[in-house]
Amino acid sequence: MVVTGNVWWKYRFGDYVVKAVGREHSEFDRKTDVTTLRRDFEVSAPTGATAKIKRERKNFWGIEYPDVTFGDILLDGVLESAWGWSLIDDDPDPILLKYVVSSTITLADAPGETWQLELEELPKPKGAWLGSQFEWGYGTLTNGERMLELVLHGDAPSSEEECLQVSRTWDLHQSEQCNVWIAEIKEDGELLAWHGNYGCNQHKFGADYCFRVGLDESTKLLLLAMFASMIE
Numbered sequence: 765m766v767v768t769g770n771v772w773w774k775y776r777f778g779d780y781v782v783k784a785v786g787r788e789h790s791e792f793d794r795k796t797d798v799t800t801l802r803r804d805f806e807v808s809a810p811t812g813a814t815a816k817i818k819r820e821r822k823n824f825w826g827i828e829y830p831d832v833t834f835g836d837i838l839l840d841g842v843l844e845s846a847w848g849w850s851l852i853d854d855d856p857d858p859i860l861l862k863y864v865v866s867s868t869i870t871l872a873d874a875p876g877e878t879w880q881l882e883l884e885e886l887p888k889p890k891g892a893w894l895g896s897q898f899e900w901g902y903g904t905l906t907n908g909e910r911m912l913e914l915v916l917h918g919d920a921p922s923s924e925e926e927c928l929q930v931s932r933t934w935d936l937h938q939s940e941q942c943n944v945w946i947a948e949i950k951e952d953g954e955l956l957a958w959h960g961n962y963g964c965n966q967h968k969f970g971a972d973y974c975f976r977v978g979l980d981e982s983t984k985l986l987l988l989a990m991f992a993s994m995i996e
Contacts, residue, residue: 772784772785777807777973777988777991778973779809779810780807780808780809780810780984780985780988781807781808782805782806782807782808782988782992782995783805783806783808784803784804784805785804785805785806786804788801788802788803788804789801789802789803790802797824797825797826798822798823798824798825799822799823799825800820800821800822800823801820801821801822801823802818802819802820802821803819803821804816804817804818804819805817805819805989805992805993805995807985807988807989807992809981809984809985811981813871813872813873813981813982813985814871814872814985815869815870815871815872815985815986815988815989816869816870816872817867817868817869817989817992817993818867818868819865819866819867819868819993820865820866820867821863821864821865822863822864822865823860823863824860824861824862824863824864825858825859825860825861826858826859826861827858827859859887860887861886861887862884862885862886862887863884863885864882864883864884864885865881865882865883865884865885865903865993865994866880866881866882866883867880867881867883867989867993868880868881869881869905869986869989869990869993871982871985871986873982874982877907878907879905879906879907879986879989880905880906880907881903881904881905881914881990881993882903882904883901883902883903883914883993883994884901884902884903885900885901885903885916885994886900886901887900888900888945898917898918899915899916899917899918900916900917901914901915901916901917901947902914902915902916903990905949905986905990910951911951912949912950912951912956912986912987912990913949913950913951914947914948914949914990915947915948915950916945916946916947916948917945917946917948918944918945918946919944919945919946919960920941920942920943920944921941921944922941922942926942927942930942943961944960944961945960945961946958946959946960946961947959947960947991947994949987949990949991954976955976956975956976956979956983956987957973957974957975957976957979957984957987957991958974959973959974959991973988973991975987
């Protein structure tokens with residue numbers, strides 16, 4: 765199955781704008797259970813400088829069969845014999861195993877320089893809110909000389925035991941503190957930018973994009989293009 769069509773939408777990263785441009789191409793390979801989506805993006809700075817992104821994302825699918833016991837099967841057989849209908853749905857459900865992103869990023873003020881992003885991300889694990897420091901995504905961005913690293917991980921300040929206690933009290937604010945995630949971009953171990961479900965001051969919740977103080981505009985464009993490649 766192949767689908768091609770025009771795409772146009774945009775949203776803001778603070779004073780910067782990210783938009784999808786041109787046409788997108790989507791196809792599903794039934795033999796390998798892989799969905800491929802190709803799309804172009806553009807990040808624009810307030811000064812008019814731009815970064816262009818050509819991205820290919822592959823979703824790898826599997827199937828999950830219903831989790832039933834032998835007793836469930838026996839009971840369902842009795843009900844089906846007596847009433848003619850079944851309680852068990854024996855159709856397998858599709859599940860996302862992982863997705864892999866490959867992006868080529870170019871800055872308008874450096875057209876001869878290209879950056880290549882390779883990113884692999886797993887579905888967020890069940891129980892992620894339990895205060896663990898789980899890691900579910902990792903990627904690199906390089907131009908052949910420099911290399912940046914992108915890591916997606918949990919960042920809850922509370923332990924799993926504390927979060928289990930919170931789950932019993934139905935405290936909404938404390939529950940939020942148990943479901944913190946963050947995407948970090950580093951170079952040589954130095955944190956350059958981060959994005960998560962809390963604000964830049966790490967106290968106010970909100971999906972902000974945050975930068976180390978003193979970064980130049982070209983670097984910010986590059987980092988935002990790296991984050992934009994994660995978009996569904």
